[in-house]
Amino acid sequence: MKISLTINGREVSADVEPRTLLVHFLREDQGLTGTHIGCETSYCGACTVLVDGKTVKSCTMFAVQADGASITTVEGLADNGQLHPVQEGFWERHGLQCGYCTPGMIMSAVGLLQEKQSPSEDEIRHAIEGNLCRCTGYHNIVRAIEYAAAKMRGEEPPPPDWEEEEVSV
Amino acid sequence: MTTTTSVLGGAVRRREDPALVQGRGRYVDDIKLPGMLHAAFVRSPYARARITSIDASAALAMEGVHAVYTADDVRHLGPLLAQVPVGKLRPLLADGMVNHAGEAVAMVVAESRYLAQDAVDAVVVDYEPLEAVVDLRDAASDRIKVHDDLDSNVIITWEAGPFGNEEAMAETKRKIAEAKQRDDTVVVSLDMVNQRLIPTAIEPRAVLANWMPGYERFEVYSSTQVPHALAGAIAKTFGLASNAVRVVAPEVGGGFGAKLNVYADEILVSFASKALGRPVKYTETRRESPHNTIQGRGWLGTATIVGTRDGEVLGYEIHAICDMGAYSQNFTAAIPFLGVFVGSGQYKFPTHMKLDLVHTNTMTTDAYRGAGRPEAIYYLERILDEYAAAIGMDPAEVRRKNYIPADQFPGAMAPVGFALDTGDYEKNLDAALRFFGWEDLKAERDRARAEGRYVGLGLSSYVEVCGFGPSALVDLGFSWSEYGLPSAFNGSGLVRVNPDGTATVIIGTGPSGQGHQTTWAQIVSRELGIPEDRIRVTHGDTAESPMGIGTFGSRSAAVDGAATYEAAQKVREKAARIAAHLLEAAEEDIRFENGGIHVAGSPDKSLTWEDLAKTAYQPHLLPEGLGGGLEAHSVFSPSNATWPFGTHIAMVEVDPETGDVDILRYMAMDDCGNVINPMIVNGQIHGGIAQGVGQALFEDAIYDSDGNLLTGSLVDYPLPTAADLPNFELRRTVTPSDANPLGVKGIGEAGTIASAQTIVNAVVDALRPLGVRHIDMPLRPKRVWQAIQDAQSGRNG
Numbered sequence: 031m032k033i034s035l036t037i038n039g040r041e042v043s044a045d046v047e048p049r050t051l052l053v054h055f056l057r058e059d060q061g062l063t064g065t066h067i068g069c070e071t072s073y074c075g076a077c078t079v080l081v082d083g084k085t086v087k088s089c090t091m092f093a094v095q096a097d098g099a100s101i102t103t104v105e106g107l108a109d110n111g112q113l114h115p116v117q118e119g120f121w122e123r124h125g126l127q128c129g130y131c132t133p134g135m136i137m138s139a140v141g142l143l144q145e146k147q148s149p150s151e152d153e154i155r156h157a158i159e160g161n162l163c164r165c166t167g168y169h170n171i172v173r174a175i176e177y178a179a180a181k182m183r184g185e186e187p188p189p190p191d192w193e194e195e196e197v198s199v
Numbered sequence: 200m201t202t203t204t205s206v207l208g209g210a211v212r213r214r215e216d217p218a219l220v221q222g223r224g225r226y227v228d229d230i231k232l233p234g235m236l237h238a239a240f241v242r243s244p245y246a247r248a249r250i251t252s253i254d255a256s257a258a259l260a261m262e263g264v265h266a267v268y269t270a271d272d273v274r275h276l277g278p279l280l281a282q283v284p285v286g287k288l289r290p291l292l293a294d295g296m297v298n299h300a301g302e303a304v305a306m307v308v309a310e311s312r313y314l315a316q317d318a319v320d321a322v323v324v325d326y327e328p329l330e331a332v333v334d335l336r337d338a339a340s341d342r343i344k345v346h347d348d349l350d351s352n353v354i355i356t357w358e359a360g361p362f363g364n365e366e367a368m369a370e371t372k373r374k375i376a377e378a379k380q381r382d383d384t385v386v387v388s389l390d391m392v393n394q395r396l397i398p399t400a401i402e403p404r405a406v407l408a409n410w411m412p413g414y415e416r417f418e419v420y421s422s423t424q425v426p427h428a429l430a431g432a433i434a435k436t437f438g439l440a441s442n443a444v445r446v447v448a449p450e451v452g453g454g455f456g457a458k459l460n461v462y463a464d465e466i467l468v469s470f471a472s473k474a475l476g477r478p479v480k481y482t483e484t485r486r487e488s489p490h491n492t493i494q495g496r497g498w499l500g501t502a503t504i505v506g507t508r509d510g511e512v513l514g515y516e517i518h519a520i521c522d523m524g525a526y527s528q529n530f531t532a533a534i535p536f537l538g539v540f541v542g543s544g545q546y547k548f549p550t551h552m553k554l555d556l557v558h559t560n561t562m563t564t565d566a567y568r569g570a571g572r573p574e575a576i577y578y579l580e581r582i583l584d585e586y587a588a589a590i591g592m593d594p595a596e597v598r599r600k601n602y603i604p605a606d607q608f609p610g611a612m613a614p615v616g617f618a619l620d621t622g623d624y625e626k627n628l629d630a631a632l633r634f635f636g637w638e639d640l641k642a643e644r645d646r647a648r649a650e651g652r653y654v655g656l657g658l659s660s661y662v663e664v665c666g667f668g669p670s671a672l673v674d675l676g677f678s679w680s681e682y683g684l685p686s687a688f689n690g691s692g693l694v695r696v697n698p699d700g701t702a703t704v705i706i707g708t709g710p711s712g713q714g715h716q717t718t719w720a721q722i723v724s725r726e727l728g729i730p731e732d733r734i735r736v737t738h739g740d741t742a743e744s745p746m747g748i749g750t751f752g753s754r755s756a757a758v759d760g761a762a763t764y765e766a767a768q769k770v771r772e773k774a775a776r777i778a779a780h781l782l783e784a785a786e787e788d789i790r791f792e793n794g795g796i797h798v799a800g801s802p803d804k805s806l807t808w809e810d811l812a813k814t815a816y817q818p819h820l821l822p823e824g825l826g827g828g829l830e831a832h833s834v835f836s837p838s839n840a841t842w843p844f845g846t847h848i849a850m851v852e853v854d855p856e857t858g859d860v861d862i863l864r865y866m867a868m869d870d871c872g873n874v875i876n877p878m879i880v881n882g883q884i885h886g887g888i889a890q891g892v893g894q895a896l897f898e899d900a901i902y903d904s905d906g907n908l909l910t911g912s913l914v915d916y917p918l919p920t921a922a923d924l925p926n927f928e929l930r931r932t933v934t935p936s937d938a939n940p941l942g943v944k945g946i947g948e949a950g951t952i953a954s955a956q957t958i959v960n961a962v963v964d965a966l967r968p969l970g971v972r973h974i975d976m977p978l979r980p981k982r983v984w985q986a987i988q989d990a991q992s993g994r995n996g
Binding site for chain 1: 205206209210212213215216217219220221222223224225226228229312313399400401402403450451452453454455484485486626630634711712713714868877878879881882885886887888889890912913914918919920921922923924926927929930931932933950
């Protein structure tokens with residue numbers, strides 16, 4: 031089937047098998063391998079992208095369903111080499127280790143911050159509960175999103191909470 | 200309380216991250232090679248069955264299907280190599296029998312991923328199902344044998360107290376038996392399950408093999424923690440020289456021990472690539488993963504403690520049956536032995552451990568974060584809490600009373616028979632109790648209880664063994680010799696100053712998120728003064744690194760880090776000779792500071808690294824006999840493993856109506872010796888704690904009695920989410936290791952080893968007023984609620 035859509039601001043037309051998943055279309059046909067696959071049941075969220083501004087798990091959406099849509103993947107976030115505040119937050123606050131869940135996690139955070147400028151910690155934790163991370167225990171992901179939220183409000187981000195010093199008794 | 204600094208580097212941002220946050224990281228499944236084919240596997244729906252026929256004709260007739268391989272095609276290559284070949288080794292493809300659900304029976308190779316999957320569905324396999332063995336006691340009884348050609352399902356028994364000394368072990372048993380007979384002692388015993396877990400790195404495993412005809416060599420990309428072992432296994436399997444196989448582990452999306460294995464699919468796609476002359480890729484699906492990638496844990500055991508009424512433990516025993524699954528892979532039979540290393544924890548009391556390792560009709564178990572150590576520490580630290588409750592003593596004080604005292608270090612001998620490096624357990628406990636305010640926490644819990652809330656405090660000490668390791672471990676079977684690698688666990692580090700004054704560091708590790716590019720740049724920058732952003736670190740490529748044991752067992756910094764430190768020192772020595780020659784000064788007066796080189800007391804007599812490096816590559820400008828170039832390689836063997844330790848504390852609240860557990864606070868005081876990058880160290884602890892909490896509250900690999908995995912997808916196997924976990928409050932004490940020149944100890948697994956029982960101890964503490972003594976993990980609401988009901992009706996404890 032023929033589809034036309036916009037990916038990261040670029041017009042794309044393609045002929046795809048009806049059963050092709052959006053995530054495979056992005057990764058294999060479009061070469062956008064930043065969107066990852068961690069499961070095939072919408073649970074892990076590694077494949078999260080923005081479809082018309084809303085976060086969607088691209089492993090359970092067919093490419094043909096994206097006909098006419100505007101899609102943003104993690105590759106489309108940075109602006110001329112300038113990292114998006116969420117990307118910067120993940121870097122500054124050690125919000126990633128292996129980096130595999132990171133693109134999906136970042137897209138979910140971007141989706142959250144589009145809707146809420148000042149999410150509480152609880153709101154952040156619930157907003158990303160559809161994105162699984164096995165490395166970080168989420169602690170620093172929450173800090174990274176708090177950092178980005180502050181940045182996007184034009185405020186000074188809170189300082190990091192790791193300690194340089196040991197405790198002696 | 201005072202604070203001091205023992206940080207060798209600092210909390211600098213990671214070099215790895217800019218690519219990863221922009222989706223530009225390259226993982227195996229991202230790589231496409233010209234002409235690449237895709238593999239998929241036909242898997243058994245039965246846990247135990249005879250294969251009566253395989254008909255691949257319909258699959259082979261599909262356009263674009265290149266091959267369907269079965270055991271007949273690959274029997275000559277197998278079985279799969281294992282480093283500890285105890286028990287039954289895995290055939291590359293099921294050979295006549297299947298022994299666990301999801302076992303690979305045939306491999307399809309086709310033009311596309313979708314087509315390969317279609318062809319899998321077209322392969323017809325007939326099975327004659329047989330009764331499966333799943334229950335551990337049933338397996339140990341040998342009522343049904345998993346493998347007819349083995350004498351017993353019990354493949355080995357590890358016994359210690361101390362290990363390897365029959366006479367001393369008899370003495371230990373006698374002491375414990377005598378203590379139990381005394382009428383002034385208390386005996387506390389619990390049957391406990393340390394359940395099977397599915398490691399679940401978010402990146403499923405993937406491998407891409409490319410046999411290059413004419414070049415007669417393999418280039419293989421794999422999502423592995425052990426690229427050199429895989430290269431060795433492929434070379435050995437196909438009869439090639441080691442330098443005819445290049446394995447690259449690019450970005451690896453989490454490992455946690457599950458990628459510390461050479462897998463049948465890695466050998467099989469290599470075989471297919473060689474047979475077909477095309478690159479072949481295989482990427483696991485999440486549904487396949489629990490049947491294809493190792494699982495972890497799986498102990499069913501009884502822990503017993505005997506002690507006085509004032510808190511002196513006189514003996515501790517654990518007897519457990521440990522689930523190996525159907526086949527032994529890499530370290531399968533050695534994993535419980537890692538629990539033996541730490542079986543007596545931080546304590547001095549006589550300890551007797553007996554672990555029976557059994558085959559069952561389930562997926563293989565092997566190393567999952569902690570690997571044997573979380574299991575052993577769980578039993579010990581759970582039963583210590585029950586003992587403390589039985590004698591009415593503060594659980595922290597029971598631990599303090601039984602610690603190996605600080606004056607025994609370094610080199611204290613643990614009752615299970617191993618010498619520890621360094622330790623000061625009481626210092627760490629005191630730091631935890633004072634810094635986190637143990638007395639205040641207890642008062643807060645008591646106030647909550649008075650209000651009718653079910654709030655509990657849990658505490659656990661732990662000691663871990665990691666940083667493998669010393670060459671002597673070879674005698675215990677811990678090595679990589681089966682894969683043709685140098686038999687010890689040595690580390691490798693190569694430091695090269697390039698002609699432009701930048702540095703390249705090549706290490707033998709295989710990280711999966713631990714930030715080695717950052718940390719190793721810090722190690723080298725600290726020695727040479729070259730700024731970190733001018734140092735590039737590469738790892739996970741067997742063509743670049745002369746040797747490498749990989750990343751597992753919290754070993755990288757303590758072993759490969761130390762090797763790199765030594766290599767940097769050698770480079771520095773040579774650089775000092777060149778600088779002394781150029782600056783006409785004495786070698787001992789050369790200083791490496793502020794990114795350059797100068798003579799002590801004469802800052803104007805200076806060189807840049809670029810000046811020096813340029814000279815180093817022009818031998819005619821160098822002192823006679825020094826030789827050109829500026830690089831050094833070091834292979835380092837530590838004098839001991841490292842033994843980090845710590846104290847974790849959790850405060851939880853249980854809703855008695857629903858059984859829901861809420862973690863109110865989680866506090867950790869760890870001691871991993873000197874720290875290079877505190878940001879990365881904390882990140883490791885966070886992730887470790889999260890996996891232990893996952894075991895405590897959520898995760899469970901459940902097989903039914905027919906051997907069907909009931910929790911094979913993320914829908915049924917809940918990982919902790921951001922909404923399930925609290926913030927973690929971390930601090931540390933520092934007791935430098937004497938086993939390596941950096942004084943560091945491993946930290947990758949500590950959080951996991953410490954946390955599961957910390958949570959369970961807290962939940963049991965919360966419910967003790969209701970009469971609950973123990974609940975087996977995972978403490979999901981239904982199980983907690985049921986335990987409350989049982990306790991209320993007198994059925995628990």
